[in-house]
Amino acid sequence: MTAHENADATPHGDALDKIDTGSAVVTDDGFENPGFPPHKPRQTDLDPQKEKRAERQVFGWFLLSMVGSVFAIVAYFAFPITESDLGSVRLNNLFLGLGLSLGLLGIGFGAVHWARQLMSGEEIAEDRHLTRGTEATRARAVEIFKLGDEESGFSRRSLIRNSLIAALALFPLPAVFMFRDIAPKEDAVEAIAHTMWEAGTRLALDPTGTPIKADDVTIGSAFHVIPFGMDNHAHDYLDQKALAVVLLMRLPAEDLNEVEGRRGWSYDGIVAYSKICTHVGCPVALYEQHTHHLLCPCHQSTFDVTNHAAVIFGPAARPLPQLPIAVDDEGYLVAQSDFTEPIGPSFWERQNHVNNDEHVQVLGQNTEDRA
Template identity: 65%
Template sequence: MENPGLPPHRERVTDLDPRKDRQMSRRVVALFLFSILASIFAIVAYFVWPIDVSVEGFGTIRNNNMAIGIGLAFALLAIGTGVVLWGKNLMSGEEFVEQRHGTRGTDEVRAKVVKIFDDANKESGFGRRKLIRNTLFGAIAAWPLPAIFLFRDLAPAAEPHELLRHTMWDAGIRLVRDPDGTPIRAADVTIGSAFHVIPENLEEADHVLDAKAKAVVLLMRLNPAELNEREDRKDWSYDGIVAYSKICTHVGCPVALYEQHTHHLLCPCHQSQFDVANHAAVIFGPAARPLPQLPIEVDAEGYLVAKSDFTEPVGPSFWERER
């Protein structure tokens, strides 16, 4: 088969006009500099629009993620566009044929490798176009920097168990149904029933979902004769009605499956089981401690109210381990 040879070489506008070459070079540099600025914007956005502070509607997860995402997207887009323009317009456009040859670890092979790198450097202009090269390095170095700042969220400012020690519950706060917020009368809680409960003042929290995640409670009524209560906790229940944190002490899944005949609570994630009749003690599974109990009583109108907050941290037990 006859070798067709290479097609005729077509000169590019940057090959023919040095002024166009300089314009394209400045354009590529500008893109790399823009990428650096976009990365810096993503870092600044992380602090200007924090997730946990409401600043005229901008301090939300959605807007925080949007600002950081825009910065990272434009930073990466500018790097890609700049590299494409550099390759298509400024690097060598000469066609060539690379012949196959054996590769052996000889001095001759090493010399060929060095020559290949030398030729690549000359064709790309990598060593000659220092401004483009350095701004590319800067853009590539700046683009991952926002991720370093985002890692800060993996380490809370306070110890995790301290963040889980206090919830929206307090003395006199009514227990209301989740999600409609209907107050619960003790007389309406029948033996064997279970209610998903939140504090009445939940909407007052700065971050409702975060507060709800810590304060959710499961309310149940047993026959008082079947409750085995410690002396120091006999006044934490009311006529067989008990309230326990809904957050599993294993890894924090919602414990919401109640077996009224056995008085067992089941966590659907890893099958931990808790005995409601015995202070929600762990009877099966990987959970390390009982569910925290919420002390309750009845107010003058017959509604169930909290006597205090939980007396221990809610949620996973591993937060309580020392680092």
């Protein structure tokens, strides 16, 4: 190596020794916190007249919300839905929707306009603390709450505050009227306490309406059953069907563990239970023929058919109501009576609608107290 080559190699070797070859990122590339931009006052901050005008505008939005909510209530009754008249449905939905939209949009636009024009517009930063609970922290929380009230003007601006409260109070009222109108005119509890099942009513297949003979029901089978003779053209056909639908199953008679008083409610291993789950009213439509369990697909409530459909799993509060059945002279399955207790979800009033003369408790449980 020549002297010239040696002179060139030495500086490059020293430079390579000073380079951190394990990282290609320059560590000194951060920037200082620029802070918040200077606060720019709004027109409402500088001009009291414009501030007052903005306050009236917010009040106007809240007033519009109140008008919309009242209009929705009036429209619901002024444009009633008439059966078989699609025009009445369109008018009812149109004006009801307009009223509800005004009620909601008025609150939304008013709140946004209030925040943008009248509440404090300065940006602030607050360090996040991992824990809280000391007296100083709680005192600081109260202080921040009061500061927020002061900056928003909630207590000071009585016109906006009162109109907001009125708008929020009126907005849910249309829903109250609509939901109340859904309920039947008669006593709601009485309406679901009885079904179309009567003594001698034949059991029929759903949806054909064909009567069922006992010989047609084989062991392990399950049928969806409705009362024979239901008029599917009646205006309340679906409502009556929803109350009366049952599940009919047949299992070996020796597998049934029937309590005294209910031994005559089945026929040669054939039993019938309400299809309506006692939790929230979903259809119990899954039958496991090997375990003789009925399963509700909504919330997995499981009922044991061998023990009067007692609840063995899930949130249901009581067994499925049993329909007493028998066989008539022609071999058709018939109901002995209606259900002796209300079908469907448990409710507090059901204890006053249990036929105490015919109802027999199951498994020593007081079903009325459980409901």
